[in-house]
Amino acid sequence: MFSDMFQKLWANGIIQRGIWETIYMTILSSLISYAIGLPLGVVLNITDREGIYPLPLLNRLLGLVVNFFRSVPFIILMVAMLPVAKLVVGVSLGNRAMIVMLVIAASPYVARMAESALKEVDAGVIEAAQSMGSSNAQIVWKVLLPEAKPALITGAVISMVTILGYSAMSATIGGTGLGQIAVSYGHQRFNPDVTWCCVFLTVIIVQVIQEVGIWISHKTDKRIRH
Amino acid sequence: MIELRELKKTYTAAGKSIVALDGVNLTVHDGEIYGIIGLSGAGKSTLVRCINLLEKPTGGQVLIDGQDITQFTGKRLLRLRRSIGMIFQSFNLLEQRSALKNVTFPLEISGVGRKDAEARAMELLELVGLSDRALSYPSQLSGGQKQRVAIARALATRPKYLLCDEATSALDPNTTASILELLKRIQQTLGVTMVVITHEMKVIERICDKVAVLDRSHVAEEGNVSEVFTNPRSEIGKELILSGEQELSGGGKGRRLRLTFDSESSQAPILSSMILACQMPVNILFADTRKLCGAVYGQMMIELPDDEREAGKIIEWLKNSPVKWREEV
Numbered sequence: 001m002f003s004d005m006f007q008k009l010w011a012n013g014i015i016q017r018g019i020w021e022t023i024y025m026t027i028l029s030s031l032i033s034y035a036i037g038l039p040l041g042v043v044l045n046i047t048d049r050e051g052i053y054p055l056p057l058l059n060r061l062l063g064l065v066v067n068f069f070r071s072v073p074f075i076i077l078m079v080a081m082l083p084v085a086k087l088v089v090g091v092s093l094g095n096r097a098m099i100v101m102l103v104i105a106a107s108p109y110v111a112r113m114a115e116s117a118l119k120e121v122d123a124g125v126i127e128a129a130q131s132m133g134s135s136n137a138q139i140v141w142k143v144l145l146p147e148a149k150p151a152l153i154t155g156a157v158i159s160m161v162t163i164l165g166y167s168a169m170s171a172t173i174g175g176t177g178l179g180q181i182a183v184s185y186g187h188q189r190f191n192p193d194v195t196w197c198c199v200f201l202t203v204i205i206v207q208v209i210q211e212v213g214i215w216i217s218h219k220t221d222k223r224i225r226h
Numbered sequence: 227m228i229e230l231r232e233l234k235k236t237y238t239a240a241g242k243s244i245v246a247l248d249g250v251n252l253t254v255h256d257g258e259i260y261g262i263i264g265l266s267g268a269g270k271s272t273l274v275r276c277i278n279l280l281e282k283p284t285g286g287q288v289l290i291d292g293q294d295i296t297q298f299t300g301k302r303l304l305r306l307r308r309s310i311g312m313i314f315q316s317f318n319l320l321e322q323r324s325a326l327k328n329v330t331f332p333l334e335i336s337g338v339g340r341k342d343a344e345a346r347a348m349e350l351l352e353l354v355g356l357s358d359r360a361l362s363y364p365s366q367l368s369g370g371q372k373q374r375v376a377i378a379r380a381l382a383t384r385p386k387y388l389l390c391d392e393a394t395s396a397l398d399p400n401t402t403a404s405i406l407e408l409l410k411r412i413q414q415t416l417g418v419t420m421v422v423i424t425h426e427m428k429v430i431e432r433i434c435d436k437v438a439v440l441d442r443s444h445v446a447e448e449g450n451v452s453e454v455f456t457n458p459r460s461e462i463g464k465e466l467i468l469s470g471e472q473e474l475s476g477g478g479k480g481r482r483l484r485l486t487f488d489s490e491s492s493q494a495p496i497l498s499s500m501i502l503a504c505q506m507p508v509n510i511l512f513a514d515t516r517k518l519c520g521a522v523y524g525q526m527m528i529e530l531p532d533d534e535r536e537a538g539k540i541i542e543w544l545k546n547s548p549v550k551w552r553e554e555v
């Protein structure tokens with residue numbers, strides 16, 4: 001049923017390693033992207049004209065930078081950013097370089113995601129917190145982030161799926177994982193079953209991320225009557 | 227004591243300026259429940275938000291216990307706000323926190339430890355009659371219960387003042403009544419001074435001692451509720467306060483008198499005495515009695531006979547009676 005190539009890849013643990021590399025790159029890049037994107041999203045939210053600490057100039061500037069990175073297609077951004085990867089991790093090849101690229105591409109995405117999640121927090125609730133004498137830092141930590149938590153988790157799920165897609169694309173310039181297996185063993189050596197196997201595995205990983213993420217988001221959302 | 231002096235607020239939005247408050251003066255004494263009534267857009271919310279500087283006035287002064295707070299910033303402003311509670315029309319509870327944790331919020335931000343904060347919060351939930359719902363989330367509470375939690379939260383730091391911006395406007399009449407009762411009880415037992423914003427007469431009637439009628443950025447009139455409500459002088463006051471009146475009969479061209487009765491005179495059969503004494507019919511256009519602060523007030527609009535001489539006789543009789551009256555034009 002399976003081609004020789006597939007059996008060889010499986011026997012040598014290459015597919016298993018591909019699964020692991022995809023998961024590992026996605027999770028690590030997501031974590032770093034969130035660590036950068038979430039604070040950016042907070043800054044975008046609070047410095048907005050309607051935010052708790054309006055700084056229109058900074059807000060516009062940051063918005064422009066974010067939009068710039070978001071409007072460049074990943075495949076182009078990746079190639080353009082190779083020198084940056086070399087600067088940060090010393091190499092422009094392999095997983096470490098790919099993670100740098102994924103983070104550069106995903107952080108602005110996460111920032112917008114976080115910004116819109118935070119925007120959902122009712123202005124009245126923020127006002128109530130202000131009326132009680134909360135400082136801006138207290139509003140961020142005790143109101144904005146906790147109240148937006150379910151939306152932030154949902155945003156994280158969507159970002160992770162996007163990052164997983166990016167990680168597969170990074171195969172074209174030397175990334176590893178299921179994307180690379182599909183390209184070099186499936187596509188270039190004419191083994192459609194290898195390609196389809198990678199597709200299938202990717203779908204499974206995406207489904208797991210989504211189901212678990214949405215479940216956590218739901219579970220932590222106190223607006224829903226359990 | 228809260229004193230507003232020549233308070234002004236102008237918003238600038240999209241290049242246009244909107245005057246929301248134009249030289250407002252009023253004084254709220256300690257222990258009072260001070261009502262501010264006005265139509266939508268009159269500037270009520272702006273006014274109350276200037277008291278805790280959620281809105282920065284563009285002119286005039288806000289004196290709290292004699293101190294002008296309009297220039298407060300930073301830590302001083304935060305400390306001021308902690309001494310003034312506020313409740314809102316839409317309750318504004320933190321949706322991801324339980325009732326208990328909502329009440330501990332103001333304590334947390336002013337640095338009270340968790341144990342003490344929770345003990346104090348339970349006390350307050352007890353006060354508002356919700357100790358059995360401490361662990362419920364706002365989504366599991368009714369509107370009235372949410373407002374009770376909001377009241378408990380506003381009182382957590384033992385503020386001297388409580389600002390209420392349309393606190394009952396989203397509630398049904400029965401729930402409104404119970405929330406108003408709670409506010410009254412809080413004023414009586416804790417001595418909290420309150421500023422109550424509303425567009426509803428019944429809110430003022432039920433709990434307020436003083437009232438100011440706000441009309442298009444100005445205070446149109448002000449005084450004790452019993453005076454203003456039985457005898458509104460400003461056009462807007464009449465409109466708001468007497469708007470419940472529906473003329474029972476269309477009425478003719480005759481002169482109209484508004485009679486007002488206080489607790490004493492409302493007991494006596496004034497009208498029958500008048501008709502018997504003058505031996506002539508009057509047309510009753512409107513009649514109403516109200517309970518204000520526990521006392522009964524009534525008013526009645528009558529139309530005099532067209533005949534000048536007959537009308538004069540009635541007026542003569544009224545002048546010698548204890549009834550307060552005034553001719554409507």
Ligand SMILES: Nc1ncnc2c1ncn2[C@@H]1O[C@H](COP(=O)(O)OP(=O)(O)O)[C@@H](O)[C@H]1O
Pocket residue numbers: 237238239244245246264265266267268269270271272273
């Ligand atoms: N943030 C704002 N920006 C611009 N205009 C405002 C703002 N808030 C209120 N206004 C305007 O100020 C006036 C008074 O509003 P408000 O104080 O909310 O009235 P009320 O509470 O009596 O309905 C209205 O004309 C309103 O449109």
Ligand SMILES: [Mg+2]
Pocket residue numbers: 270271272392
């Ligand atoms: Mg209002």
